[in-house]
Amino acid sequence: MTTATWLTLAGLGAFHGLNPAMGWLFAVARGLQERSRRVLLASLPPIALGHLASVGVVAALVTATRSVAASTAVAVTGGVLLVGFGLWRLLSRRHFRWAGMRLSNAQLAGWSFLMSSAHGAGLMLLPVLLAEPVAGGGHAGHLTAAPAGALPGLAAAGVHTVAMFGVALAAAVAVYEVLGVGVLRRAWFNVDRLWAGVLVAAGLVTLVAAT
Numbered sequence: 376m377t378t379a380t381w382l383t384l385a386g387l388g389a390f391h392g393l394n395p396a397m398g399w400l401f402a403v404a405r406g407l408q409e410r411s412r413r414v415l416l417a418s419l420p421p422i423a424l425g426h427l428a429s430v431g432v433v434a435a436l437v438t439a440t441r442s443v444a445a446s447t448a449v450a451v452t453g454g455v456l457l458v459g460f461g462l463w464r465l466l467s468r469r470h471f472r473w474a475g476m477r478l479s480n481a482q483l484a485g486w487s488f489l490m491s492s493a494h495g496a497g498l499m500l501l502p503v504l505l506a507e508p509v510a511g512g513g514h515a516g517h518l519t520a521a522p523a524g525a526l527p528g529l530a531a532a533g534v535h536t537v538a539m540f541g542v543a544l545a546a547a548v549a550v551y552e553v554l555g556v557g558v559l560r561r562a563w564f565n566v567d568r569l570w571a572g573v574l575v576a577a578g579l580v581t582l583v584a585a586t
Contacts, residue, residue, distance in 0.1 A: 376527065381534055383503050388535035391426065391496055392542030398422035398487050399543040403551050415551055416544075421480040423540040425487025426496060430535055433497025434528035437504045453501035457578025460495035464571030495574055500531060502577050 391397050402422060406415025437453075478486065491497070504527075 376531070380503060380506075380531075384500065384531050384535045385538040387499050387503070388538030389542045391491075391499075391535075392539040392544075393546060394494075395546075396494060397426065397491060397496070397539070397543065399547040399550075401486075402543075402547045406547075406551050412548075412551065415547055417480075418483060419540065419544055419547060421484040422487040422543070423536055425484040425489075426491045426539055427532055427536040428484070429488045429491035430497040430500065431529055431532035434500050434504060434532040434535075435525035436528070437501065438528035438531075439525035451582060453498060453505070454578045454580075454582035457495065457498050457501065457574050458582070459578075460498060461571045461574030461576075461578060464494070464574065465568065497532075499574065499577060500535065502580055504528060504531060 392399070399419070399422075402415050402418035405418050406412060408414075
């Protein structure tokens with residue numbers, strides 16, 4: 376992968392980290408409930424692991440199974456899913472509710488996995504991963520060998536999640552120590568709507584590139 380690809384993956388991770396729906400707001404709420412910065416900080420690694428699992432599954436499958444012959448089908452399917460997820464998030468009036476603040480690390484990671492999957496986090500990497508050349512010289516009809524073919528996807532998910540974790544950590548600490556949760560009601564724009572719009576845009580770009 377090129378430097379531009381890694382930077383793009385990190386940028387998408389930073390965007391996910393900024394989104395409070397991806398977990399940092401949940402970590403802040405747990406910290407405030409327990410009146411402990413330690414609880415806040417301890418909540419973020421399981422959240423990041425759940426996000427990594429959600430993104431990694433999609434990224435590994437894409438890089439392990441793609442081929443020249445299959446790239447168009449994968450891109451079209453992924454584009455449709457991206458647009459569908461984005462429109463659903465834009466038009467839906469329903470909001471995910473917190474399942475409760477007293478969760479184990481395993482439960483917290485599971486919650487993060489479900490939340491990231493529901494927001495289509497892994498799908499956002501499709502345009503980046505499908506833009507990469509097919510391994511092994513790009514011979515039509517030849518699938519990338521698994522599990523070796525999954526390694527680029529797992530590496531992409533790792534870089535993405537590290538950036539996500541760093542930004543989420545900074546946002547959580549800033550809100551907890553300086554701003555307080557009340558500032559979100561006064562100044563925070565609707566990141567979830569922005570995220571949905573980006574999903575739709577990425578899906579359309581993927582569809583146009585595939586046709």
